[in-house]
Every structure is written in structure tokens, then in C-alpha cells.
Amino acid sequence: MVSERLTRLLxxxxxxxxxGEKTAQRFALxxxxxxxxxxxxxxxxxxxxSERVAPCSRCGNVADVQGERSLAVCxxxxxxxxxxxxxxxxxxxxxLLAIExxxxxxxxxxxxxxxxxPLEGIGPDELPIPKLAGRIRADGVREVIVATxxxxxxxxxxxxxxxxxASLGVALTRIASGVPxxxxxxxxxxxxxxxxxxxxxxx
Amino acid sequence: MVSERLTRLLxxxxxxxxxGEKTAQRFALxxxxxxxxxxxxxxxxxxxxSERVAPCSRCGNVADVQGERSLAVCxxxxxxxxxxxxxxxxxxxxxLLAIExxxxxxxxxxxxxxxxxPLEGIGPDELPIPKLAGRIRADGVREVIVATxxxxxxxxxxxxxxxxxASLGVALTRIASGVPxxxxxxxxxxxxxxxxxxxxxxx
Numbered sequence: 001m002v003s004e005r006l007t008r009l010l011x012x013x014x015x016x017x018x019x020g021e022k023t024a025q026r027f028a029l030x031x032x033x034x035x036x037x038x039x040x041x042x043x044x045x046x047x048x049x050s051e052r053v054a055p056c057s058r059c060g061n062v063a064d065v066q067g068e069r070s071l072a073v074c075x076x077x078x079x080x081x082x083x084x085x086x087x088x089x090x091x092x093x094x095x096l097l098a099i100e101x102x103x104x105x106x107x108x109x110x111x112x113x114x115x116x117x118p119l120e121g122i123g124p125d126e127l128p129i130p131k132l133a134g135r136i137r138a139d140g141v142r143e144v145i146v147a148t149x150x151x152x153x154x155x156x157x158x159x160x161x162x163x164x165x166a167s168l169g170v171a172l173t174r175i176a177s178g179v180p181x182x183x184x185x186x187x188x189x190x191x192x193x194x195x196x197x198x199x200x201x202x203x
Numbered sequence: 204m205v206s207e208r209l210t211r212l213l214x215x216x217x218x219x220x221x222x223g224e225k226t227a228q229r230f231a232l233x234x235x236x237x238x239x240x241x242x243x244x245x246x247x248x249x250x251x252x253s254e255r256v257a258p259c260s261r262c263g264n265v266a267d268v269q270g271e272r273s274l275a276v277c278x279x280x281x282x283x284x285x286x287x288x289x290x291x292x293x294x295x296x297x298x299l300l301a302i303e304x305x306x307x308x309x310x311x312x313x314x315x316x317x318x319x320x321p322l323e324g325i326g327p328d329e330l331p332i333p334k335l336a337g338r339i340r341a342d343g344v345r346e347v348i349v350a351t352x353x354x355x356x357x358x359x360x361x362x363x364x365x366x367x368x369a370s371l372g373v374a375l376t377r378i379a380s381g382v383p384x385x386x387x388x389x390x391x392x393x394x395x396x397x398x399x400x401x402x403x404x405x406x
Contacts (some may be wrong), residue, residue, distance in 0.1 A: 002264060002265060002266075002277055002279060002299075002300070002303065003256055003265045003266060003267050003276045003277070003278065004267055005248075005251075005252070005255045005256050005267050006256055006265055009245075009248045009249065009252060012241070012244060012245045012248055013245070015241065016230050016233060016234075017229055017230070017233050018226070018229070023221070025297070025300065026220055026221070026297075027219050028219070028252070029296055029297060030220050031219075031249065031252055031253075032252065032253070032256060032265065036253035038215070038218065038250045039249050039250065039253050040250050040253060041215060042212075042215045042216070042246075042249055042250075043245075043246045043249030043250025043251070043252070044209060044246065044250050045208075045212045045215055045246070045365065046212065046234065046240065046242050046245055046246030046249060047243050047245075047246025047247050047250060047307060048208075048246065049208070049212060049231070049234055049242045049246070050235070050239035050242050050243060052208045052236075053206055053208050053209055053235060061206075062205060062206045062209055062232075063206060064206050064207055064208050074205055074206070075205045075206065076205060080327065088369070092232075093232055094228070094229075094232060096205075097205070097228065097375060099204065118334065174381060191211075
């Protein structure tokens, strides 16, 4: 690269997920081509991100920091119109955001941050189950919706939650797995099709 | 989106070329997941970019600013080992960087910044031809390599340069167009194949 500053920026941009050398170059040259206010504003937002956004102290969702960083509470947890007795357990913030986009979840969330994964050496003790149990008790939760992904690790985590939360007397449900909306049956993989059949409901 | 700060950042990230809502979210959540020093450093580099990098005052390439912004000179123009009598004319900085990657160009560059494009209303007067002619005279250029892309606008620009620079008594060459390295003849489009045949050379 012909510019030292640009080389430094490109190496940082290349660390973003899915961004290689060419994409990084495209981003940087775009920033140089448009009005300087754009890169100034974007840079300022990124630089301040870690100060201004923190995990929600209650659920692990992203939260705007107001005052003490460790006391940040997200917009879902602070929304009084949400039903605190329904708690949806997800693996990652991304999954929470995908559920929010559906617009039909009226309860709150709990982000595990990781899944049980014997292959990666992540055992039950690495999951924040005591914190989850505390939240269930404190909020008088009646239903826990387990929305971990329909993968091997996601299912293993769901089973673990079933065991660990059994004594709390809370209803445990699992999101449905089946043929996606708009999906073509012809291209559904055998496991998805098996689940769609096993999970069939009265018409 | 559940966080105001994140929403602001996502709308800025979405303005990068090829970045949609989901990719922007992936970038932002990655920045939050890794060590805070990463986003701080990345943000600082982006925010300072427009101050630190400017178009080279001689050729239009990206250049590190040292002192006066309008006097920035790029690493190619300031490299005394480059042959100043060979000048490669390109449309964009991206093209210059692609040529530099080949590692065989020992001359210097001139970035037009745009191509002749009747369809987009870009006529000959919008191209920096007087500046190019001045550069050719000042540097005693002997060969001008026209490396505009092999597109309609690129070829039109090459022809315009041929007319405009004819009186300067400089040798004008055009980069070869043909079947790319590793390309399969079976999948070459008819125009590329026609050019490969027309541009054939003694074996």
C-alpha cells in the first residue's frame, strides 16, 4: 500500500468479520471519496462505542450507558409494558435482535453469551445458570422460552436448562423448528423435515 | 434496534459500499465483543483519516499528509528510483493500487478521477487533461501508458487522450485486453475473445 496511514487503517478494518484486504480497501477509499464529515462522524461513533454501549446488567442485551457502566439497563428490561413473567433465553445478542424483529415477543430476555459445547470444552459451569435462576425467582417468571439455536450445541443447552431449572416450578418451552417461511420443501434438509413432521400441529 | 447509540452507528456503517443492515449489525456486535482497544483504535484512525490522507498534489494517488494538505506528495511520486519518463494514466486510485500489486510498473502515475461518459454527462472538459499535459511536459515524459478500463467509457477516454496528447510528441500505449490469467477460454465473453485474437503477438 502506498500510504502508511491507510495501511494501518486497512489492517484494522480487515479484522472485522467477513472483511478481507479488498473490502477494507474499498471501505477506506470510499471514506476518502465522500465528504470528510462522514469519516469523522463514523470514527467518533466507533471510538466512543465501548464507553457508550455495555451489556445490560440484567439480561446481557446491548444497553446505552447512562451513569455507571456496570449498571446499564437495556431498553427491553426498562420497558414497563413488557411482561416480566415471560423470559426468553437466547445464546447471543444477535438472536435477541432477530426475535425482536418478529415483533411478537412481549416478554423479556436473558442472553447466555455462549452454548454448552463439549467439543470446545465449554461445560455447564461456564454458563450463567445461577444468574438466570436468580432472575427467574426475582421476577416471578412463569414461562421460560428456550430460544437457543436448533443445532447440536443449542439443543444440548436446551436440555441442560431443562434439568437445571426443573426445581423452579417454571413452564419451559422451546421455539419450533421446521420448514422456514417461503422455504421449498424440496430443498429442506432431512433433519429439518423430520422436525417439521414431528412438530406438526392440529390444523 | 434496542440501543440508540448502536442505531446511530449502524446507520453510518450501512453507508459503506456493500454493507447492509445485517452486515452493519455484525460489525458493531463484533466491535462490542472484542477488546475495547480495537474499536477505540479503529475509530481514531477513521476519524483522523481525512486529515492525514489527501490526494497527491502531483498525481491524485492517496498520500500521507505531512505539513500542508494541498501539498501532499505520494510515495510513488516521491520515490526517486521511479522512472519519471514513464507515466501511467488510470481512472481511479483503486486501479493504481491494482497495477502496483503487479509489481512491474517502474514509472509514475496520473489519476484522472473520472472517465469520459456521454451517458452521465461527463465531457472532455471535466477531465484534468491540461494538468496531465503539464505533467508530461514538466517531467519530460516519453511514454504514456493509458490504463483506463477496457469498457466503453474507458476506451472513449483512451481515444480522447490520444487526440489531446498527439501534439506533445509522446509515445502513447494502451494496456492489453484479452483472456485473463487462469481464465477458461470456454467462459470468455465474445468481446474479450475478440480482443484476445486481435491483440495476438508473435510466439
